Amino acid sequence: MYYSIIAEDAENSAEKRRQGRVAHLQRLHVLNQQGRLLVAGPHLKAEEEDTETYCGSLIVADFDSLTAAQQWADADPYLQTGVYSQISVKPFVKVFP
Secondary structure, X not given: OXXXXXXXXXXXXXXXXXXXXXXXXXXXXXXXXXXXXXXXEEEEOOOOOXXXXXXXXXXXXXXXXXXXXXXXHXXXXXXXXOOEEXXXXXXXXXXXX
């Protein structure tokens, strides 16, 4: 089943985000290589994409259970280094496309 992981950035997290980006993306590449990643990317404060406007993230991926999805989210380097202030994990049903 798919699960959405919705994360909110802590205030002034841009530098921490830059420092942890490689480790964060490596985990997403693994999910993608396993065919489990539906979509992933940052939320923006403004319509212009710039690392200074990132304010959170959305990840939708396939996990065996809500517990497994939550454990994966809890191990995210962005959460562990203080980029994310909170994470919400919920079951997700892909309807389109």
